[in-house]
Amino acid sequence: MKNIFVLVKQVPDTETKIIPKADGSYVEVTNIKWIMNPYDEFAVEQSLLIKTAFPECNVTVVRVGTVSDNECLRTAMAMGADDAILVESEGLIDSFTTAKAIKGAIEKSGRTPDLILSGKQAIDDDALQVPQLLAGLMNLPSVSVVVGFEVAGNVVKLKREVEGGSIEIYELNAPLVVACNKGLNTPRYASLPGIMKAKKKPLAQYKLSDVGVSASDTKVKYHGFQLPPEKPAGKKFDAMDDAKAGAIVKDVVGLLRNEAKVI
Amino acid sequence: MDFSLSSEQKEYQELALKFAKNEMIPNAAKFDESGEFPKEIFEKAWQAGLLNTCVPVEYGGAGFSNLDAVLIGECLAYGCMGMNSSMMANDLALLPIVIAGTAEQKKKFLTPFTEKFLLASFCLTEPENGSDAAGIKTSIVDKGDHYEVNGNKMWITNGGYADLYVVYGTKDASLKNKGISCVVVPKGTAGIEIGKKEDKLGHRASDTRAITFNKVKVPKENLLGKEGEGWQIAMKTLDHSRPLVAASAVGGAQRAMDLAVKYALERKQFGKSISEFQAVQFMLAEMGMRTEASRMLVYQAAWMADQKIRNTKVASIAKAMASDGLMQTATDAVQIYGGYGYSKEYPIEKIFRDAKLLQIYEGTSQIQRMVIARELLRSN
Numbered sequence A: 001m002k003n004i005f006v007l008v009k010q011v012p013d014t015e016t017k018i019i020p021k022a023d024g025s026y027v028e029v030t031n032i033k034w035i036m037n038p039y040d041e042f043a044v045e046q047s048l049l050i051k052t053a054f055p056e057c058n059v060t061v062v063r064v065g066t067v068s069d070n071e072c073l074r075t076a077m078a079m080g081a082d083d084a085i086l087v088e089s090e091g092l093i094d095s096f097t098t099a100k101a102i103k104g105a106i107e108k109s110g111r112t113p114d115l116i117l118s119g120k121q122a123i124d125d126d127a128l129q130v131p132q133l134l135a136g137l138m139n140l141p142s143v144s145v146v147v148g149f150e151v152a153g154n155v156v157k158l159k160r161e162v163e164g165g166s167i168e169i170y171e172l173n174a175p176l177v178v179a180c181n182k183g184l185n186t187p188r189y190a191s192l193p194g195i196m197k198a199k200k201k202p203l204a205q206y207k208l209s210d211v212g213v214s215a216s217d218t219k220v221k222y223h224g225f226q227l228p229p230e231k232p233a234g235k236k237f238d239a240m241d242d243a244k245a246g247a248i249v250k251d252v253v254g255l256l257r258n259e260a261k262v263i
Numbered sequence B: 001m002d003f004s005l006s007s008e009q010k011e012y013q014e015l016a017l018k019f020a021k022n023e024m025i026p027n028a029a030k031f032d033e034s035g036e037f038p039k040e041i042f043e044k045a046w047q048a049g050l051l052n053t054c055v056p057v058e059y060g061g062a063g064f065s066n067l068d069a070v071l072i073g074e075c076l077a078y079g080c081m082g083m084n085s086s087m088m089a090n091d092l093a094l095l096p097i098v099i100a101g102t103a104e105q106k107k108k109f110l111t112p113f114t115e116k117f118l119l120a121s122f123c124l125t126e127p128e129n130g131s132d133a134a135g136i137k138t139s140i141v142d143k144g145d146h147y148e149v150n151g152n153k154m155w156i157t158n159g160g161y162a163d164l165y166v167v168y169g170t171k172d173a174s175l176k177n178k179g180i181s182c183v184v185v186p187k188g189t190a191g192i193e194i195g196k197k198e199d200k201l202g203h204r205a206s207d208t209r210a211i212t213f214n215k216v217k218v219p220k221e222n223l224l225g226k227e228g229e230g231w232q233i234a235m236k237t238l239d240h241s242r243p244l245v246a247a248s249a250v251g252g253a254q255r256a257m258d259l260a261v262k263y264a265l266e267r268k269q270f271g272k273s274i275s276e277f278q279a280v281q282f283m284l285a286e287m288g289m290r291t292e293a294s295r296m297l298v299y300q301a302a303w304m305a306d307q308k309i310r311n312t313k314v315a316s317i318a319k320a321m322a323s324d325g326l327m328q329t330a331t332d333a334v335q336i337y338g339g340y341g342y343s344k345e346y347p348i349e350k351i352f353r354d355a356k357l358l359q360i361y362e363g364t365s366q367i368q369r370m371v372i373a374r375e376l377l378r379s380n
């Protein structure tokens, strides 16, 4: 285990009130407070736990995004990552472009990855695509929703959560891409001394064109951002009176079938 | 004039606020109710480097400025004023060592605090001497090869958990402030008697006790500064620690205000949001006025301490304004919550109880006014 790359994304704080832009092209970003995507924190923490066990390991955090709000890379370095790469991009870009940019950035670093970690999803667009697309582009295996992690030499043993609460167990050889889920570990705080140290850690900066991405890579066009329609007020049925209960049940079934169309 | 914080300072703030929101706020009610000491939370704060911010770099600390420290302290008090009392007490106890200690003393007493999680106590107040601190009666007497400490201390924060006690005493009480000396007493020294934990109105998570020193032998090398310099050391400590206490009042007020704003927007009466009533709006506006003005005073007092400009007057103004302002803000916040504000189900009730202490410790609001008036009259 020598080179770990961790993908991090800057996302709006979970308490942010999202307002679509007037022209629907995206959401208003000027007043957003940005945080590191919470699932990415598990990825960063995991890389640091591995680094503790394998001190020769180098942890690089990679992000595609704007220069002006780059705190999450600093935070990751303050937590203990060794260096960072930022691929500059403006506005919204799709998952494929992001994955291709990350692949280019990793190649440009000159280090061959043994492990690429990310969160299982970003809480802003919830696309759940980048780690898998990146693995596809780099021809690496990938496992997502990972809640258990062991490294023994070149072999990585993973626990993956599947629906219904069962666990799948994987044993793979590095290199590979792992997308982490909540429960994998408890992310540490970036300590104050860590924040000071992070200032001196290297941050490489590339343009999309430097990492081999061009306009023709764009697969998705975004438009028409709007808030979900407000939920109409619920209907109340008073079935306390046993004599009326039968009629009310009939009513409700009728409404569920014909109006809500759920049964 | 530049009001902007450095990017590092913003990061410290962000980290401290994150810690407050994730670790302190969710646990504040529990420790308030039980009165247990939240040691694990403090240890986590220590790991994140949020404690002992005054320890210089040469001795393993972060060497933060007073301004850095107040920025961090404000955020921690936002999380829980009670827990922050304990956290702040460490700095209060370590500051006299930073201010008056020799290199050897600093290495011996400060460095361990950067190597593991430890707590400290500042022991000035006595049962019969609170505001009149210069009249303390605890004796520190030269016994040839050591000092002997005898006397009762009262209201000592972290008293039951401290690894070291910074103790003020006098060789002759009739000398008043000129007779006072300050010594470091390590935990476990024979003759330290630790009283029971006080059952308090607020700040119930912090540990406050009477401590008795009964023929306690202290090595000569534990004297800070020279004999008789204790009062000066205490005053210099206050110039640094008053901005810290004032900052915690600002943090508490900010939290009370945030809660009041949120609740005012949620609560409906007479068919509209209570935030639409001007009487409620004016209470909120005045919270904003007080909190913002206090914050600026705190920053100024801290900045002056960093610039080595005498800040006695501004620090006292900041302390009095911020703590009186907090009390009013907490009172009005309860008012905006109405009956729900009076219930332990909602967080504002605890903040109201916690607020009161800020007008009492580190010099009561009355004592601050005496200092301010003295400073004003002196300059004419």
Ligand SMILES: Cc1cc2nc3c(=O)[nH]c(=O)nc-3n(C[C@H](O)[C@H](O)[C@H](O)COP(=O)(O)OP(=O)(O)OC[C@H]3O[C@@H](n4cnc5c(N)ncnc54)[C@H](O)[C@@H]3O)c2cc1C
Pocket (backbone or CB within 6 Å): B089, B121, B122, B123, B124, B125, B127, B128, B129, B130, B131, B132, B154, B155, B156, B157, B158, B200, B203, B208, B357, B360, B361, B362, B363, B364, B365, B366, B367, B370
């Ligand atoms: C929870 C808690 C934690 C504390 N932690 C510490 C600690 O860690 N270390 C420590 O050393 N001390 C600590 N203290 C002590 C604190 O600093 C004192 O309580 C404070 O200085 C007031 O002293 P007192 O309680 O004796 O009140 P008093 O001095 O008896 O004052 C009573 C009242 O008289 C007023 N008054 C007194 N003198 C005058 C005057 N000249 N003019 C006008 N009004 C006056 C006061 O303002 C007050 O309203 C703590 C106290 C509490 C409650």
